[in-house]
Amino acid sequence: MGVVSAILLILITIIFPPLGVFAVAGCGPDLLINICLTILGYLPGHLHAFYIEYVYYERSEQAVAGRIASERAPGIYSERVQGTVYGATSNSA
16 A cells, blocks of 8 residues: 555545545445444544554555454454455455
8 A cells, every 4th residue: 555545545534534434445334333423523433434444554464465364353344444355356466
């Protein structure tokens, strides 16, 4: 993952956390949870969004290195973030 894309994603998440989650996890339960947390308070939305982004970047770096995480990350429902979707495609690119 590029440093520029990570910085841009962090800036987007600081401004509007659900948009950062959408960019990483797509439209699904994680986005809905983040929208609800952002409505309840700005800080919980940020914490959830940054957690999802951290797991996404950590798992994608592990996949590039050839290590696949054996356990699911708690509280994340997107298969894209968990690493089951990009694990096979990152080696072919």
